[in-house]
Amino acid sequence: MIEIDGSQGEGGGQLVRTALALSTLTQKPFEVTDIRKNRPEPGLKAQHLTAIRALKQICNAQTSPCEIGSTSLRYLPQQVKAGTYNSDIGTAGSITLLLQALLPPLIKASKKSVLTIAGGTCGKWQAPIEYFELVLLPFLQRFATITCSIQKRGYYPKGGGNVTITIIPKPNSPQVWNLEEQGTLVSIKGISHASADLSQKKVAERQAAAAQLLLKKYKVPIDIQIIYSNTLSTGSGITLAARFHKNDEFHTILGADELGERMISAEDVGTKAAQKLSAEIDSGAAVDMHAADQLLPFLALSYGIIKTSQITEHTRSNIAVIEKFVPVAFSIVQKKIVCKASDNDDTKK
Numbered sequence: 001m002i003e004i005d006g007s008q009g010e011g012g013g014q015l016v017r018t019a020l021a022l023s024t025l026t027q028k029p030f031e032v033t034d035i036r037k038n039r040p041e042p043g044l045k046a047q048h049l050t051a052i053r054a055l056k057q058i059c060n061a062q063t064s065p066c067e068i069g070s071t072s073l074r075y076l077p078q079q080v081k082a083g084t085y086n087s088d089i090g091t092a093g094s095i096t097l098l099l100q101a102l103l104p105p106l107i108k109a110s111k112k113s114v115l116t117i118a119g120g121t122c123g124k125w126q127a128p129i130e131y132f133e134l135v136l137l138p139f140l141q142r143f144a145t146i147t148c149s150i151q152k153r154g155y156y157p158k159g160g161g162n163v164t165i166t167i168i169p170k171p172n173s174p175q176v177w178n179l180e181e182q183g184t185l186v187s188i189k190g191i192s193h194a195s196a197d198l199s200q201k202k203v204a205e206r207q208a209a210a211a212q213l214l215l216k217k218y219k220v221p222i223d224i225q226i227i228y229s230n231t232l233s234t235g236s237g238i239t240l241a242a243r244f245h246k247n248d249e250f251h252t253i254l255g256a257d258e259l260g261e262r263m264i265s266a267e268d269v270g271t272k273a274a275q276k277l278s279a280e281i282d283s284g285a286a287v288d289m290h291a292a293d294q295l296l297p298f299l300a301l302s303y304g305i306i307k308t309s310q311i312t313e314h315t316r317s318n319i320a321v322i323e324k325f326v327p328v329a330f331s332i333v334q335k336k337i338v339c340k341a342s343d344n345d346d347t348k349k
Contacts, residue, residue, distance in 0.1 A: 002030040002324050006071070009317030011038030014293070016048055017100040018318055020075065021297055022325035024059050024105040029076040030324075031064075036071075043069035047093035047119065051101035054087045054115075058105065082111035082169075089119030092159030092233070094126035099165065104297050106167050107144040113167045121153045121161035122237045127290065128257050129153075129163055130191040130239035135255030135291055142174040143298060153227075155195060155235025177304025179286035180336065183244035183251035188215055188277070190224035192270070194236035194260065199228045203266045207238045210270030214278065215240075236260030238270055240277045244286075254280040254288045283309035285335065292337065293318050300326045305338045 002023070006015055013036055023030050036042045044066060052073075055061045058081060064074035089098065095117045106113045122128035127136070133148045140146055145168040154161025192208035208224040215222055224240070239257040243250070256276035260269050280288045285308050287295065292308035293315040299306065300322050308315075311332055319330045319337075329342040 002028055004030055004032040004321060004324065005034060006032045007034040007037035009320060010313035012036055012314070012317075013045060013048060013097070014100075014314055015317055015321050016044070016073070017051065017097060018297060018321045019325070020051055020055060020101040021104040022322060023075055024055055024061065024077045024080060025108055026325050027077055027079075028325055029074070031072070031074045033072045035073065041069075043071045044073070045093060046089050046091045047098050050087050050089045050093065050119070051098050054085055054098070054102055057085055058083075058102070080105045080109050082106065082109040082113045084114045084116075086116045087118070089117070089159065092120035092123055092154060092156040094123060095119045095121055095161060095163050096127045096129055096132045099132065100294065103140070103167070104301075107140070107146070107169055108301075109167075109169055111169070115165040115167070116162070117165070118160070118162050119154060120156060120159045121150065121163065122235070122259060123156045124259065127294070128237055128239055128259070129161070130193065130237075131255055131257050131290075134189060134191065134239055134241040135253050135288070136294060138250070138253050139291070139295055140298065142170075143301070144169045153193060153195075153229040153231050155231055155233040158232035160232040174302045176302055177299055177306055177339075179252055179304070179306040181246070181307070182284055182286050183246035185218055185220055185242055185281065186245045187220050187243045188218065188222045188240060189243065190222075190238060190240040191227060192224050192238040193227040193229065195231040195234045196228045197234055198236055201266075203236050203260065204228060206266035207236065207260070207270035207273075210267040211238060211240060211274040214271055214274035218281070236266070236269065238273045240273050242277055242281055252286045254285065255291060256280060256288065280309050285309035296322055296337070296339075299337070299339045300328045303328070303339050303341065305336055307336045309335065311335060311337070
């Protein structure tokens, strides 16, 4: 039984999501205590419980009794079963955070799986679904053919978003990651979205125009899609993705996003997102700071190196958990994250 201190490092829900994902993938049970101890409201949140319920379907997992606010969890997985699964977080809880627990085991399953998830598509302290679609998915295609269909967006506080993820695993192990260099910037894409009640104020257009104004200095094509949706709550946001080539082929993507808020102008939202992306581009990184920690469980499945713009506490905490489940050893050299087989791994020698 692997034991995890939920208060270590940044002490957030990332520890639980990573543990659930890799426990299910490796069939190694775990127990975590002091869950989210460093948060204002410690314990499991709705999206954690939804992940646990989903994994009980996916791998017939057995758990200790748990509810919202539970600060400990014992989890015993069984064999992963590919299939069609529906999950409803029931709040504006993050769909993308839920996917962190479900995707790793399903991309290594034997057959196609389809996930339909209801919840929040964007919010504070979470990657919006557009970031998942524009930035993370291109990296994950090496493991599986994955498509993301956004049926409905869901803003805080009512949520109500709906997303379908289709996963068709690829049988062969992917090549080692080699993302030390940025490559040549070839284009910038984005999605500026808002609830339909903000359309008369042209919020999505103004977010996009402000972002484009700042980013035009890079002298590459910029294409920011404008989307309005009928939603349960008012909201907006913008996600940007800078695409890089190497030897005339796709190499990497850097992303950034910003959430609209009351009393903050649409122009400021677009400008802040563009400033974040600009900082990532100018850093010379091949993977942005937020993608880096989210990609670590997948990096552990194929080894390699990625250069990011900043080593966050999320990254360090994720590494500590991953090394408990997978026979790998991470090292950080300046802003490069290196993942190799540990001394006790004989599977890839």
